Amino acid sequence: MEKHLLIPTNFSKHSWNSLIFAMNMYKKHACTFYLINAYDSQNFLSEAIALGKKDDEETEKHISEKGLDRIMKGLSFRKENPKHQFQTISHEGDLVEGVQDSVDKYGIDLIVLGSKGDSAGINSGHENSISRITEKVEQCPVLVIPEEYELKSDKKLEIVFPSNFRIPFKQKELLPLVELSESLDASVRVLYINSDLKPLTSEQEEIKAELAGHLSEIPFGFHTLTQTSPSTGVHLFIESRECDFLALYQRKQGFFSRLFQHSRTNELNFDPRLPVLILKELK
Structure with missing residues (x-):
């Protein structure tokens, strides 16, 4: 079955x-990649909108379309997978609405997002475009890739999946996790944080x-940590x-939100320095 992936771009290194990363992850699949640039946003996607000096007669829409065309030309030299198709979206308006x-x-x-720097930037306590997308976009999982992250090729890969086992999952909600495991030949480590030492x-x-x-079709295991906070x-x-x-499985009330609640001043500021797959609660 063909996959449809959305890649927001601001024409920066981390969005490229x-x-x-998404192309390599789905190198064995038929995919359509939708490249979106929101050129009227005041946040993430407009930061690198200027690809050069703007001419007086050049509109933001034209700059956006020109940047997307440049990406398409760059992709034309890559012939890894004839099953990969690409479409561009130049969106006038708010980033989150466009997504x-x-x-x-x-x-x-x-949705595959590139995050500037060495962390995923998903801490909901910080107002940025990554957290806005992960929090407000509904009915679609999000994969955030830190700019400086390099996937190791000399080890068996592992995906950590924290859960408190309090609310059941739907099979379709876990499908992106299963597909990530299959694509990377990675095992899933389900982590339970038993803070109160109760069975x-x-x-x-x-x-x-x-x-x-x-998770029966992929390699996985259960792990428990005690006497520690979630983050x-x-x-x-x-x-x-x-x-x-x-x-991470995101519910408005649940383990996901507890990761970002700090009751003590010395609590860890949780901002992962590795790719984060955010699974969504589906209707």
């Missing part, structure tokens, strides 16, 4: 890297068993195992 409109119009399966309830045990069924526990697990990806 996210496109190349949501494209998700709805084109049936997007995954799992019968309901939690049922949800855990159901999750095991959803510190996830960070320590990633550091100790040198994990390669982090997958």
Whole structure:
């Protein structure tokens, strides 16, 4: 089945890297990549809009279209997969609205974002375009790729997936995680943070068993950390195992939001330095 991926671009290095990463990730799949530039946004996508000195008669729309054309020309030299198709979207208006409109119009399966610097920039306490997209765009998972991240090729890859086993998952909500595991030949490490040292309830045990069924077609394992907060526990697990990806399931109330709640001044400022796949609660 053909995949539809949306790649926001501001014509910067990190947005180009996210496109190349997505192409490599889905190198065995038939895909249409939609490249979107929002040229009237005051945030992420407009920061690098000026590709050179702007002529007096040159409109922002023309600059946006010219930048997208330049990307298409660059892609014309890449012949890795004849099953990869590309379309461009020059959107006048708000970034998040443009992304949501494209998700709805084109049936997007995954949004791939490039984040400037060495972290994913998903901390919801920081007002930036990455967090705005991950929080406000509905019904579509998001993969955030830090600009300076390099995928290791000399080790077995691992994806950390924290869960508190309190709300059941739908199979389709986990499909992007399964596909990421299959594409990268990576194992999924389901991490439970047992902060209060209480045993799992019968309901939690049922949800855990159901999750095991959803992940049965890929390599996975369950892990538990105790006496730590969610953000510190996830960070320590990633550091100790040198994990390669982090997958988070986003609900407005749940484990995802707890990662960014800091009750103490010395609490870790959670901002992962590895790619983050954000799974969405689907209707």
